[in-house]
Each structure stands twice: as structure tokens, then as C-alpha cells.
Amino acid sequence: MTLLEYDPRVLLAFGEAIRGKKKFSDWLFENSYPELTALANAIHSDKSALEWLLQGAYPELGVLSNAIDGEEDAYKWLMKHGYNFYIVFADACRKKEKALLWLKEQKLEIFIRLAVIINGELEQQRKDMYNPHKMFRR
Numbered sequence: 335m336t337l338l339e340y341d342p343r344v345l346l347a348f349g350e351a352i353r354g355k356k357k358f359s360d361w362l363f364e365n366s367y368p369e370l371t372a373l374a375n376a377i378h379s380d381k382s383a384l385e386w387l388l389q390g391a392y393p394e395l396g397v398l399s400n401a402i403d404g405e406e407d408a409y410k411w412l413m414k415h416g417y418n419f420y421i422v423f424a425d426a427c428r429k430k431e432k433a434l435l436w437l438k439e440q441k442l443e444i445f446i447r448l449a450v451i452i453n454g455e456l457e458q459q460r461k462d463m464y465n466p467h468k469m470f471r472r
Contacts, residue, residue: 338419345444349451352377369395377452402427427452
């Protein structure tokens, strides 16, 4: 099952989980979407969640997380395995205009919303890297 196949309500809950809202992460997990909970956590640099995805039944979601982080090898893996939508989505998460436009043209607004949420989280992570009050809390 790819992200395109999830019910939009599940994807909305996923977006809230990415924002760090625990009740949505719990809901996803309790309603048989542990892969989305793990992906939300992997986006937040949770190494154990990333490993769970990569080593389990959802390696494509783990690789997607790495592509969102801009890892070139992840892009190559997604291309090799035919996950073209994930390449576009990873680009959208990194604010690449062409990808955002493609999502809009395809009427995939939910993925634009998710990309904006993810990009905001990535920006916050970058800021936190240079915040001396947060650097050593990891």
C-alpha cells in the first residue's frame, strides 16, 4: 500500500502526528497504521523508527524518510523500485516548486498539506541544531 492509497482522514491524522500531536500518533498506531506512526517518528530523526521501517514490511517508507532528508541514495533506491510518487513527494517536502505544482495539477492537495507540514518540521530541526539550549537534548 502506498501513501496514495490511504484514506484522506488517515493522512490528516498522519499530518498531525508529524506535528508531534501524540493523540494522533496513538490513534494511528491503535487503528493498525503503525507504519505511519513510525514514518512520522522517522521524520523527527527517530533512528529506531527508521530501522523498524527499513528492516520490516515498509522499507519504502524508511527510504522515503531518507529522501525527505535529501539523501541521494534514497532517491536512487526509490527510482529503481518504481516509487516515483515518493520522489515527487520528497521533493515537495523540500519545497521544490516543480513537485508542488505537479501535486496541485494532480489534485493531490492533501500531499501538498503534508509536504508543508514536513517542511516546517525540517526547518525547525535545522534551527534546533544551532540552538545551544536544544543541541544536547537528543
